[in-house]
Amino acid sequence: MTNVPIEGILLPNEKHNHESPTSWKEYFSFSTDHKVIGIQYLVTSFFFFLIGGIFAMVMRGELMTPESDLVDRTVYNGMFTMHGTVMLFLWTFPSLVGFANYLVPLMIGARDMAFPRLNAVAFWMVPVVGIIMMGSFFVPGGPAQAGWWSYPPVSLQNPTGNLINGQVLWLLAVAISGVSSIMGAVNFVTTIVKMRAPGMGFFKMPLFVWAVFSAQIIQLFGLPALTAGAVMLLLDLTAGTAFFDPAKGGNPVMFEHYFWFYSHPAVYVIILPIFGIFSEIFPVYSRKPLFGYKVVAVSSILIAVVSGIVWVHHMYVSGTPSWMRLIFMLTTMFVSVPTGIKVFAWVATIWGGKLRLNTPMLFALGGLIMFVFAGITGIMLSSVPVDVHVNNTYFVVGHFHYVLYGTVTMGLYAAIYHWFPKMTGRMYSESWGKIHFWLAFIGTNLNFLPMHPLGLQGMLRRVASYAPEYQFWNIIASLGGFLLGMSTLPFIFNMVISWMQGEKAPANPWRAIGLEWMVSSPPPVENFEETPIIISEPYGYGKSEPLTANLSE
Amino acid sequence: MKIQKILNILTLLTGAIAVTVTSLWIGQQAYSWLPPQAAAESLLIDDLISFLVTLGSFIFLGVTSTLMYSVIFHRAIKDDFTDGPPIEGNITLEVVWTAIPILLVLWIAGYSYQVYEQMGIQGPSEIVHLHNPLGMESAYAEPKDSPANALAEPVEKIDVLAKQWAWVFHYPERDITSTELHLPSDRRIRLALKSQDVLHGFYIPAFRLKQDIIPNHAIDFEFTPIRPGKYRLTDSQYSGTYFATMQANVVVESPEDYQQWLAQAATQKPSIAKNQAASEYAQTSNQSVQTGWVTVPPAAPPLVNSPG
Numbered sequence: 035m036t037n038v039p040i041e042g043i044l045l046p047n048e049k050h051n052h053e054s055p056t057s058w059k060e061y062f063s064f065s066t067d068h069k070v071i072g073i074q075y076l077v078t079s080f081f082f083f084l085i086g087g088i089f090a091m092v093m094r095g096e097l098m099t100p101e102s103d104l105v106d107r108t109v110y111n112g113m114f115t116m117h118g119t120v121m122l123f124l125w126t127f128p129s130l131v132g133f134a135n136y137l138v139p140l141m142i143g144a145r146d147m148a149f150p151r152l153n154a155v156a157f158w159m160v161p162v163v164g165i166i167m168m169g170s171f172f173v174p175g176g177p178a179q180a181g182w183w184s185y186p187p188v189s190l191q192n193p194t195g196n197l198i199n200g201q202v203l204w205l206l207a208v209a210i211s212g213v214s215s216i217m218g219a220v221n222f223v224t225t226i227v228k229m230r231a232p233g234m235g236f237f238k239m240p241l242f243v244w245a246v247f248s249a250q251i252i253q254l255f256g257l258p259a260l261t262a263g264a265v266m267l268l269l270d271l272t273a274g275t276a277f278f279d280p281a282k283g284g285n286p287v288m289f290e291h292y293f294w295f296y297s298h299p300a301v302y303v304i305i306l307p308i309f310g311i312f313s314e315i316f317p318v319y320s321r322k323p324l325f326g327y328k329v330v331a332v333s334s335i336l337i338a339v340v341s342g343i344v345w346v347h348h349m350y351v352s353g354t355p356s357w358m359r360l361i362f363m364l365t366t367m368f369v370s371v372p373t374g375i376k377v378f379a380w381v382a383t384i385w386g387g388k389l390r391l392n393t394p395m396l397f398a399l400g401g402l403i404m405f406v407f408a409g410i411t412g413i414m415l416s417s418v419p420v421d422v423h424v425n426n427t428y429f430v431v432g433h434f435h436y437v438l439y440g441t442v443t444m445g446l447y448a449a450i451y452h453w454f455p456k457m458t459g460r461m462y463s464e465s466w467g468k469i470h471f472w473l474a475f476i477g478t479n480l481n482f483l484p485m486h487p488l489g490l491q492g493m494l495r496r497v498a499s500y501a502p503e504y505q506f507w508n509i510i511a512s513l514g515g516f517l518l519g520m521s522t523l524p525f526i527f528n529m530v531i532s533w534m535q536g537e538k539a540p541a542n543p544w545r546a547i548g549l550e551w552m553v554s555s556p557p558p559v560e561n562f563e564e565t566p567i568i569i570s571e572p573y574g575y576g577k578s579e580p581l582t583a584n585l586s587e
Numbered sequence: 588m589k590i591q592k593i594l595n596i597l598t599l600l601t602g603a604i605a606v607t608v609t610s611l612w613i614g615q616q617a618y619s620w621l622p623p624q625a626a627a628e629s630l631l632i633d634d635l636i637s638f639l640v641t642l643g644s645f646i647f648l649g650v651t652s653t654l655m656y657s658v659i660f661h662r663a664i665k666d667d668f669t670d671g672p673p674i675e676g677n678i679t680l681e682v683v684w685t686a687i688p689i690l691l692v693l694w695i696a697g698y699s700y701q702v703y704e705q706m707g708i709q710g711p712s713e714i715v716h717l718h719n720p721l722g723m724e725s726a727y728a729e730p731k732d733s734p735a736n737a738l739a740e741p742v743e744k745i746d747v748l749a750k751q752w753a754w755v756f757h758y759p760e761r762d763i764t765s766t767e768l769h770l771p772s773d774r775r776i777r778l779a780l781k782s783q784d785v786l787h788g789f790y791i792p793a794f795r796l797k798q799d800i801i802p803n804h805a806i807d808f809e810f811t812p813i814r815p816g817k818y819r820l821t822d823s824q825y826s827g828t829y830f831a832t833m834q835a836n837v838v839v840e841s842p843e844d845y846q847q848w849l850a851q852a853a854t855q856k857p858s859i860a861k862n863q864a865a866s867e868y869a870q871t872s873n874q875s876v877q878t879g880w881v882t883v884p885p886a887a888p889p890l891v892n893s894p895g
Contacts, residue, residue, distance in 0.1 A: 106880065107828050107829060185786055187786070188786070321669070325676055327676065353806065363699060364692075381653055381657075382680070386657070386661055387657070388663035417696075417699040422708070425797055426790075426825075427823075490620045575673060576671055
């Protein structure tokens with residue numbers, strides 16, 4: 035496989051006439067360097083992660099007592115709506131796109147993404163989405179309050195009577211975010227298919243690249259459904275159409291289909307890159323090749339395929355006929371097969387290795403353990419009779435926070451620490467990293483484990499007040515939530531101080547095998563002075579074969 | 588070398604036994620995590636949950652103890668910077684651990700299907716606006732010697748109306764309305780669920796049962812209460828500002844008491860029911876942080892024979 039020039043692609047050497055970023059200004063201006071864009075995504079999304087976290091803590095504050103006594107019910111409803119939206123559309127999606135942006139060209143031996151300008155435009159839409167979302171707090175009536183699902187008819191009720199209201203802004207922001215993601219998906223798929231270094235066949239790609247590839251394919255088939263649903267809802271809300279408005283003869287259940295057809299696979303868009311990150315990290319810190327590399331690679335594609343036929347499991351108790359409930363129960367459960375393969379492969383990779391428990395490894399191990407837990411509750415939820423009981427209760431909230439915090443956010447932290455020396459050219463502080471890990475790990479479990487007994491007892495999600503018997507577990511969850519909020523402080527401190535005055539990082543501080551570790555830290559503007567020629571599979575730990583034929587290791 | 592191998596097998600065996608025994612114990616604990624079993628369906632669902640918890644604990648403990656074993660015993664020695672053994676895979680092992688989840692999935696799905704059939708809870712009996720033949724579900728599956736259906740006759744029919752934010756129950760035979768759901772125990776109940784405005788969800792945790800209520804759709808829902816007592820019905824599908832207040836009492840009583848209640852309610856003149864959403868809306872709220880963001884006004888409190 036060689037670098038095939040594609041029409042319309044701006045070749046890197048035509049545009050880069052500047053040095054690698056030397057000042058802060060670079061990161062605040064329009065750049066087409068995939069590495070700058072990657073870091074722009076990461077920093078921007080982390081900012082929104084903090085905002086989403088503050089919303090969460092207001093909610094946990096309200097839930098300390100059974101009564102609705104801290105904030106107005108309208109404020110509470112706005113908080114959980116914006117918490118969900120911000121965490122998904124402004125934290126997990128963009129931060130993972132940030133990593134993909136930074137790492138994919140480096141990992142496949144390319145000089146940049148296929149469409150660098152499109153890449154930059156896609157990034158700059160993220161702050162626009164963020165500004166619209168935050169701006170909705172200042173319109174009369176406040177931000178959207180219909181939950182991040184925005185199910186009609188609640189989302190169609192507009193008590194302010196204004197044309198510009200929180201829900202309209204919300205739909206607008208989600209649509210822009212969708213456009214940005216589609217741009218990104220086109221760019222990633224093209225880059226991975228067309229721009230791999232000579233010798234890098236599909237089965238010589240690192241698993242992170244496989245994961246990004248699978249995830250971005252989901253974006254391509256799923257996002258049009260969500261965008262269509264959002265536009266139809268916007269028309270119902272503003273132009274008086276009746277796609278989903280039952281008062282005018284529309285069908286709200288259709289919206290649920292449009293919404294979940296994308297929004298369940300979206301979970302895999304988020305988690306597949308995390309699986310990729312795990313697959314990169316475990317071999318390095320275990321000093322062993324990734325066990326069953328090919329099976330793990332193919333399982334990513336399998337997850338992408340199965341993800342297209344699971345969405346109805348969100349609607350078992352909606353207007354869904356029995357035959358459909360049962361078919362989707364089976365397809366949903368089958369997701370556990372390719373994910374199970376991955377989990378076993380990671381365990382086998384770690385088994386009998388020479389483990390070093392650096393911060394990235396700790397976060398990856400913690401994330402893996404919490405993912406196994408989430409997978410088990412996921413199987414329970416896919417079973418129709420169990421779901422009939424716990425659907426829309428805190429059991430579900432606990433389950434998906436184990437996925438999205440326990441696994442995704444922990445995986446993101448693992449990645450940030452692992453590639454921090456590469457990105458910044460500095461080492462982070464290991465002891466602060468470990469403090470961060472333990473606070474985050476304990477906080478996550480204190481926060482989200484109590485949600486399972488609460489859900490089994492029947493406590494519903496999205497409630498501002500609840501029956502007094504639920505208070506005990508809610509207090510524990512809230513304390514865990516506050517601890518989780520605090521856990522970000524040592525992280526921020528560590529990142530800022532280390533970036534400014536950390537020890538200089540060598541090209542390959544972890545003695546890792548991978549193209550990105552063969553170039554200096556931080557990498558030069560065009561990544562590789564000469565295009566690498568790949569001669570062996572990745573993860574050759576314990577084997578003495580070189581990865582490339584021309585670059586020195 | 589031989590002794591080492593025997594020791595390894597012994598360790599593995601001890602570990603496996605410990606994990607199995609612990610999982611079985613945790614599986615039994617699962618019953619205590621759930622509300623009282625007040626409907627025939629809850630017995631079936633709780634058994635299924637206990638089974639899944641047992642299986643899940645086994646997998647979770649198996650994976651985490653293997654990981655923990657590695658973390659404790661497979662650590663690199665301080666100055667050893669060499670690599671571990673370059674084991675890249677094992678086809679037999681990979682086939683086995685692909686086959687195991689597939690078999691487990693089929694087992695779990697089979698058992699879940701069986702429970703679901705026995706529950707016979709039904710769903711949407713018709714889809715009003717989409718004349719979609721696939722949506723036409725024959726609502727009343729044959730009751731076949733299952734615990735849930737053993738008590739099937741006679742069926743008690745009740746209309747349920749959900750609105751922002753109140754529940755109204757109508758007993759068509761006596762033309763009585765109530766804001767408290769009274770149910771005779773050991774009788775099959777058939778509810779006709781309707782919504783006046785937005786999506787709502789009918790959920791009684793003690794029954795383990797839930798069904799969304801969709802405007803313009805008639806949805807029939809069946810179950811069998813078996814344990815007299817007072818329970819809570821809550822709205823399970825987010826329905827707007829006062830969502831959390833949309834609750835009602837469910838009173839399960841003996842058929843005699845139930846008849847007596849019906850007769851007594853029939854003599855009552857309709858009066859205005861108490862409604863938390865309406866009273867909160869009317870009074871200025873006492874929260875610390877107020878924005879005064881406007882909200883959809885609650886529907887007028889219902890007029891009912893039995894305000895509960």
